[in-house]
Amino acid sequence: MPECYQEPDDARKSVSAAPAPSPAESRQTAAVSLRGLTQRFRSNSGAYTAVQNIDLDVRPGCFLSLVGPSGCGKSTVLNVVAGLMTPSEGTVEVFGEPLRGVNRRASYMFQQDALLPWKTVLENVLLGLTFQNRDGAEAHELGRVWVRRVGLSGFEHAYPHQLSGGMRRRVAMAQSWIVNPGLVLMDEPFGALDVHTRQRMEGEVLDLWAGSGNTVLFITHDLEEAIALSDEVAVMSAGPASRIVARHHIDLARPRNLLDIKTEPRFGELYRTIWSDLREEVLKSYARDRE
């Protein structure tokens, strides 16, 4: 299992709002390493700085969630790591190598529905392999295994419009995990689902992740979800020019039972600690919206 939650280093003891570790102490190859990341956008009303001077390391095999008030630039960070956006300033390293162009070591589960409507469930799941020109019987078999893993047996030949929202999310999940990329980026993947479907799918993500060796960078505005799933929660400040204001190690034991975890005392403690950081930022973002 990854050491990210077993042996927290002193710089970021659990439940302390410690500053991000300095570059020197995270010399070991991080799955993702951001240094001084700044992203500006040009709009008709001048330049807009979405995120400013972000340092972040995600250790290999860890599950890290970014939380923050809406509009704080969480997705911007994810898009930069995905290589879909070139940072205005700063560097991005993925598994020790500077990122150029689209991140080939990552798959990305988008917030919006991104399945191809003209392909069946199985074809959508196999899309990443198709692009690698792996479309033989072996790939097909793997696709079927993944369709089964996300609980969609019997729907292999259905088209996306014939599925419910939750089922479409499952296809997207299989699509992004089947390629086993090393790094999985997830941008509020379950935001649009009802509470129960959502909880089930959170459990399924943990099942997929456990033992896969993949690193997960997860975005959510839901603090409970972040704590329940992650090894580490990073809190971003209200935009514009968001930074990372706190990082918290989540030392809840694994495997976790998501049905009961929220009633554990330790969960409550973690929640209160992190919420006290997040609360300020949420209030700031309210104030800014009202201006």
Added chain:
Amino acid sequence: MFVWQVLLGVALLGTWQGLVGAGVLDKFFFSRPSEVAMRVWQWLVTGMLGEHLAVTLLEAFLSFTIGAGAGIGLGFLLARVGWLAELLDPYIRIANALPRVVLAPIFLLWFGLGIWSKVALGVTVVFFIVFFNTFQGVRDVSPALLNNARMLGASERQLARHVLLPSALTWIFSSLHVSVGFAIIAVVVAEYLGASKGVGSVISESEGLFDTTGVFAGMAVLAGVVLVVGTGVNWLERRLLRWKPERSESSGTRA
């Protein structure tokens, strides 16, 4: 519904036949459905219909394939290369605004009386319809679909094949009825203006002889062709756009 559609047709033709029979309409100017049917039958058995129809259909087919091919190609190119689209934009709009019929005599001069002057006119009609739809279709692809495919490792070519082309196809198909119909209209108009073969030339000849029965017979043949081709397009559309959500039953219209 089909029964009612047939009944309506029979009623309209019956009225026409009756009015001419009763002398309300002049037979010389309006002919009669029974005579028109006889004429079509005559053409059919003498092999004249087959000969002319084959030419017209060949011309329409060639205009459609060439026009659609060029339209898809250029639509793709311009949708992907922004500066080129901007550069050509006014010229495309000017070209599209030209009334196509005025080009027919010029094409006659350039390509002669044979089939190619007709194909040329058909191409100019089909091309723009398909071009604009392809352009829109490619531009219209949601960025999420593109980014998702990119993240899954799609090369530019794979992106075109798996994402852009299928998206454009839905647009192209929505205009297929129009573009196929226009291809037939365009070649018939071109034949009408000058040709020795084709349904359009038959209509033109009959008109020169004040033979209204011949003109109506030509129109009847075209109507049949359009009906058959339209059914074919419907069938193709249903097969190729299988993945699309079905329209609600009540609003469904049958050909």
